[in-house]
Amino acid sequence: MARRRGADAAMMGRTIFIDPGRCIGCQACVSACRECDSHRGKSMIHLDYTDPGQSVASLPTVCMHCEDPVAPCAEVCPADAILVTADGVVQQADTTRCIGCANCVNACPFGVPKIDLQAKLQMKCNLCYDRTAYGLAPMCATVCPTGALFYGTLEELQAERPGVQVADSFAFGDVVVSTGVAMVVPADKVQWPVPGGLPVVEVNGVDVR
Template sequence: MMGRTLFIDPGRCIGCQACVSGCRECDSHRGKSMIHLDYPDEGSSVASLPTVCMHCEDPVAPCAEVCPAEAILISPDGVVHEADPTRCIGCSNCVNACPFGVPKIDLAAKLQLKCNLCYDRTSLGLAPMCATVCPTGALFYGTLEELQAERPGVDVSNWFEFGDVQITTGVAMVVPADRTRDPVPGGLPTLPLVQVNGRDTGGRVVSDAGGQL
């Protein structure tokens, strides 16, 4: 299944933005960071979530499937590359279809930009910039065996659920050992939220967890 890849452990992320800065140093997209760092519980906790391209395996790269210009190449090693600048027409299909919210778009340049797993480095056996600079190991690059040798008792999942659809990816997330039988929830809201504190929400929604969003 997984060879050498990135493992993301949001539990270790301290939101320092080192990965964001490191990503800018990547030769294949110098000066532009492709990593997203979000704060899902902003104001209540310091929880932070780094997001890189998950390199979807099944279905293979929805971003590439919805691209009308055949611009997104998937190399034999499973890496989903950024759009070929020769072909990309800047339509944003990939940006809005990606279930993980990964690709960015430069509308003036008519060009999509996304994490390519630092292909200039990983194709030479080096770790991506984000994993190289992460001070807490929230982004770990290696094999599952190497991860488990360093962190006994952890397990990983590359199986995500969006409503009724399940997606397996090339990049995995660290999960508790007893949490591998079920897919990792993708966050797609399911239940309509009618009111918050007695006020009409105007059609906003709640997550699978039932929490207010």
């Protein structure tokens, strides 16, 4: 059974909402991510193309900050290198502890963590924690020209985009993963496969399976 957030939009805190329908593949988010102080020169966000060769449709891929189960990447790390903060942000691996084993890469249901083969370190989005911890939006959401990456509360998103629906629970076979980052889904389709074939199972707090 998918975890319910409830009908009250205010229950969802400030987070990133990904709206694939607004992404134009400009890679402004990728360029901005490279400027973050915690990993300057390397981008922790990348674009996935939903049907290469057939369509230009793209999807910005950031860490979904899994909440239930809590951070599979951290659970399988043998070096305890991945910290989950009290507010649910799954941090990038601690460079003093990471051994580059790639367990986290294999455990992530969304395929987010990457291994820097030269540095032998895990690299991934940490929700620009050096910014969001002080109330600032992540770099990617700050520069996105179309709002494909929106940072705020669900209430703020719905006020700006009336009727918008979001999902934060995704099914992988019999396993449902609930996330801190949410995905905007088309208003006329409650069953919408996220690129990669992941069926949404919860929309605006309602189980739609």
